[in-house]
Amino acid sequence: MLTLKQIRENSEEVIRRLKVKNFDAEEIVGRILATDERRRAIQTETDSKQSELNRRSKEIGALFKEKKIDEANAAREAVARLKEEIKTLHNELHETEEKLNELLVTLPNVPHPSVPPGNSDEDNVIVREGGEIPGLPGEALPHWDLGKKHALIDFDLGNKLTGAGFPVFTGQGARLVRALISFFLDEAVRAGYREVLPPLMVNEASAYATGQLPDKEGQMYQLSTDPYYLIPTAEVPVTNIYRDVILDAEELPVKNTAYTPCFRREAGSYGKDVRGLNRVHQFDKVEIVQIQHPDRSYDTLEEMVKHVEGLVQKLELPYRIVQLCGGDLSFTSALTYDFEVYAAAQKKWLEVSSVSNFESYQANRMKLRFREKGSKKTRLAHTLNGSALALPRIIAALLENNQTPEGIRIPAALVPYTGFEMIS
RNA sequence: GGAGAAAUGGCAGAGUGGUCGAAUGCGGCGGUCUUGAAAACCGUUGUCCGCUUACCGGCGGACCGGGGGUUCGAAUCCCUCUUUCUCCGCCA
Numbered sequence: 001m002l003t004l005k006q007i008r009e010n011s012e013e014v015i016r017r018l019k020v021k022n023f024d025a026e027e028i029v030g031r032i033l034a035t036d037e038r039r040r041a042i043q044t045e046t047d048s049k050q051s052e053l054n055r056r057s058k059e060i061g062a063l064f065k066e067k068k069i070d071e072a073n074a075a076r077e078a079v080a081r082l083k084e085e086i087k088t089l090h091n092e093l094h095e096t097e098e099k100l101n102e103l104l105v106t107l108p109n110v111p112h113p114s115v116p117p118g119n120s121d122e123d124n125v126i127v128r129e130g131g132e133i134p135g136l137p138g139e140a141l142p143h144w145d146l147g148k149k150h151a152l153i154d155f156d157l158g159n160k161l162t163g164a165g166f167p168v169f170t171g172q173g174a175r176l177v178r179a180l181i182s183f184f185l186d187e188a189v190r191a192g193y194r195e196v197l198p199p200l201m202v203n204e205a206s207a208y209a210t211g212q213l214p215d216k217e218g219q220m221y222q223l224s225t226d227p228y229y230l231i232p233t234a235e236v237p238v239t240n241i242y243r244d245v246i247l248d249a250e251e252l253p254v255k256n257t258a259y260t261p262c263f264r265r266e267a268g269s270y271g272k273d274v275r276g277l278n279r280v281h282q283f284d285k286v287e288i289v290q291i292q293h294p295d296r297s298y299d300t301l302e303e304m305v306k307h308v309e310g311l312v313q314k315l316e317l318p319y320r321i322v323q324l325c326g327g328d329l330s331f332t333s334a335l336t337y338d339f340e341v342y343a344a345a346q347k348k349w350l351e352v353s354s355v356s357n358f359e360s361y362q363a364n365r366m367k368l369r370f371r372e373k374g375s376k377k378t379r380l381a382h383t384l385n386g387s388a389l390a391l392p393r394i395i396a397a398l399l400e401n402n403q404t405p406e407g408i409r410i411p412a413a414l415v416p417y418t419g420f421e422m423i424s
Numbered sequence: 425g426g427a428g429a430a431a432u433g434g435c436a437g438a439g440u441g442g443u444c445g446a447a448u449g450c451g452g453c454g455g456u457c458u459u460g461a462a463a464a465c466c467g468u469u470g471u472c473c474g475c476u477u478a479c480c481g482g483c484g485g486a487c488c489g490g491g492g493g494u495u496c497g498a499a500u501c502c503c504u505c506u507u508u509c510u511c512c513g514c515c516a
Contacts, residue, residue, distance in 0.1 A: 039474095040473090040474065040475090043473070043475095044474055044475065044484090044485095046474090046485075047473090047475080047484055047485040047486090048475095048484075048485090050484085050485060051483095051484055051485070054484095054485090054497085056496070056497095057442075057497040058442070058443080058496095058497080059496090060442090060496045061442045061443080062442090062443090072496085075496070076496045077496090078496090079496055080496085083496080246471085367472095374453085
């Protein structure tokens with residue numbers, strides 16, 4: 001969430017920039033400022049009363065020690081009312097703090113000044129394109145047909161075992177999944193990321209810290225037996241490693257990578273673009289996460305984009321990088337680049353990665369700070385993450401684009417991992 | 425799942441109702457000594473909030489696993505939750 005300082009000192013700017021996200025913050029910001037003022041007034045009063053009580057308690061203790069029992073008892077009665085007042089103020093303070101927090105979490109992150117205005121993905125800006133779109137013959141098959149033809153992906157079986165959106169990979173298909181995971185992890189480790197294998201379920205505090213709660217509660221699978229959520233992305237556990245942590249500035253940037261399955265309910269998205277692997281409830285993804293000094297976080301964002309770009313290039317996929325417009329930007333992000341690859345049989349661009357800078361929005365929620373050498377003050381760090389990469393749509397594009405009369409060609413970079421050059 | 429024990433600062437560990445944000449040791453930081461380093465010695469060393477301050481800082485409040493309670497006063501007593509350890513059971 002945004003810091004109170006940010007809102008207090010730049011309220012006009014916050015309101016103005018949130019308009020780029022099509023978010024009208026005017027009223028909420030007003031209420032936040034009023035509630036904050038009230039909170040501080042109550043705290044000042046509580047503190048001074050508490051200070052008095054503390055002082056008197058010490059006096060009473062001293063009186064008892066001097067055996068002045070009557071005086072001590074009189075003093076005890078005298079503080080009774082003070083205690084009542086403090087109790088009332090305390091409750092009020094608590095309520096006000098809670099209310100303030102409830103208001104704060106409804107404010108999305110402020111977009112970076114470079115974010116273009118817009119309402120939907122149609123207003124996103126193409127930053128860069130690369131690779132070549134293959135010319136396929138008219139009878140080219142979409143990946144769901146290829147998956148069936150070569151016994152790589154079984155959607156019906158997944159439906160039997162679990163339900164729609166839980167595909168089963170088989171044979172060379174399963175092997176391709178494993179190869180991609182290993183390839184992506186190796187590339188990340190080569191780029192200096194530490195490999196992490198986190199839990200696939202997280203508690204409420206973790207889901208809250210990265211912003212899944214309360215904003216996207218309906219998108220996560222929740223257990224009914226324990227208060228845990230199935231992770232929608234490795235971002236959640238991996239970023240939360242640093243919840244309530246104070247780092248030394250020299251430790252930055254902190255770079256972690258993790259492969260995990262991801263679980264998403266995808267409530268509200270049906271019909272459009274959900275065929276085959278285009279949208280599923282469980283999928284595999286390698287995520288890269290960085291914690292960086294605020295002065296350098298945008299350089300880091302570029303570095304991460306470059307990393308992801310290197311991956312799609314090695315996979316020889318036609319791609320484009322788009323900067324999300326305000327309306328398409330997620331609740332917690334300040335700036336996001338999406339990667340899309342072209343699936344030549346479907347003739348569709350498929351989103352395979354999302355690389356974002358959250359600035360201090362997540363860090364503030366999870367109290368992730370760092371300290372400059374020699375300084376006593378702590379500052380909020382910046383958090384960033386990106387998919388590197390999400391598998392299903394990569395597989396869709398690989399299968400579709402590389403189909404030949406002899407079978408499906410595996411890009412050279414992947415062959416050491418698959419152990420075969422051709423699916424046939 | 426059952427029984428017992430425990431949770432204190434970066435770490436180890438003392439503290440069982442007041443003068444305790446907390447002894448001591450280690451670690452960290454600054455210094456003395458040294459050509460340099462080590463050792464030794466001296467000093468310093470948590471976080472958050474509020475008020476104040478041009479700045480250094482000052483004052484007040486909170487925090488000894490989380491939440492609640494008893495008391496004029498709680499690290500210390502009580503309740504509750506969580507976690508860890510030991511034993512038993514189950515188990516890949």
